[in-house]
Amino acid sequence: MLGLDMSFLNWDIISKFVLKGFIFSIQLTVIATIGGIILGTLLALMRLSGKKILTVPATIYVNGMRSVPLVMVILWFFLLVPAGFYALIPGGSNYRAEISAIITFVAFEAAYFSEIMRAGIQSISRGQVNAGRALGMTYAQNMKLIILPQAFRNMVPILLTQTIILFQDTSLVYAIGAYDLLKGFSTAGKIYGRTEEAYLLAAVVYFVMCFGLSYMVKRLQARIAIIR
Template sequence: MMERSGGSYGRILVRLCVGLTAVVVLVLLFAGIDYPWNWRVSLQYRELFIRGFYNTLVVSVGAIVLGFILGVLGGLARVSRNIVASEVATLYVELFRGTPLLVQIYIFYFCIAAAVHLDNPKVIGIVTLAFFSGAYISEMVRAGIESIDKGQLEAAKSTGLSDRQTMRYIVFPQALRRIIPPVTGQFVSLIKDSSLLSIISVRELTKAAEVINATTYKTFEAYLPLAGLYLLITYPLSYLTQRLEAKMDSRSR
């Protein structure tokens, strides 16, 4: 326990040193630029950043939850013995993985949303991001399930468990532990991809920075805080996921 605690403190210290070094290097680089810095602009338009941060957080959380549900369902359908479910899931994965997210946003906003009379860019953005990320998560779930040793399936059946019980109690919990790192990476990418929703007038972080830049012509003061705010969302997600993965590993031992 003491050794693990010491290792954790060591990692934190190394990260702080690396982070401070990166900050110093950036400051030195920016010091050589002939640019009239004015950080009061960022403070003056802080309400735009706060509103954009909130909207980005809402859109990201909604898309993560819905995307994970779609991904799990799609992954289970991909390995299902039901031909219809398997083929529908395959079509869904290939369609959303094979087309750019920007094109999907346009189609959802200008075609599908108009057909169902939905005029809420934030909801449309959540749904689009969820379907996009769900396609990638589906493949991760499928790969995680198929990576489980077949001998465990045979052992579960020999004890009288049904296929559904085997999947629920034996296969899926193990697959879930294995897909945590790639799924977390997908969630982080999803948060950053939410910046594309500015094209359909969702007032998220990137849109806020664009408005500030267009109004004040202060590019650095608009986009440097933007990068920091995105990091403020993505880093806690990565950290919490690492803790969850470590906790699940310790329980499985």
């Protein structure tokens, strides 16, 4: 610890190495969150539909994804998907790791967001569902106009918490060489011979961001509780 020297990190290094990785980590978090919520909502509705043709595949998908470590899914997709797949995407061959990470995260996180959505939907009083039916609403209209808006409001703190966890997990794409925040610090550390300092600084950045966001979520959760 006495040999650590943090002075090597300056704006020049940050702009050349760290900033690029930070931007991708944020992009991956945002895309995976939006895509995961959309796909997760569809999976939740399938599981709640009461039709075996929908509930069975959705249940297998969700339970299967939740039973496998994320890093394994990242490696499987990156190693098993043929290179020809990435060639179909403009510039895909040059960003194979990043594209693989985005697809993997959306598919994986959808399973977790699905369970959050399902719990949120089930938390809405059955009386409101029956009221919608009494007004002549279809299942889709009931969900769109009555159930989902209330469910989303109730789930905002949990969804944000899962997003914070997702941001932490973006560091796992380092395993396939994607240029994320951790990769940026690692590259700078290796070039300037300060590997230990680089990893320590990366940990500090992750901690500060996640701790700050967690605090904001707690404040938001308290405000939502008061509104209720």
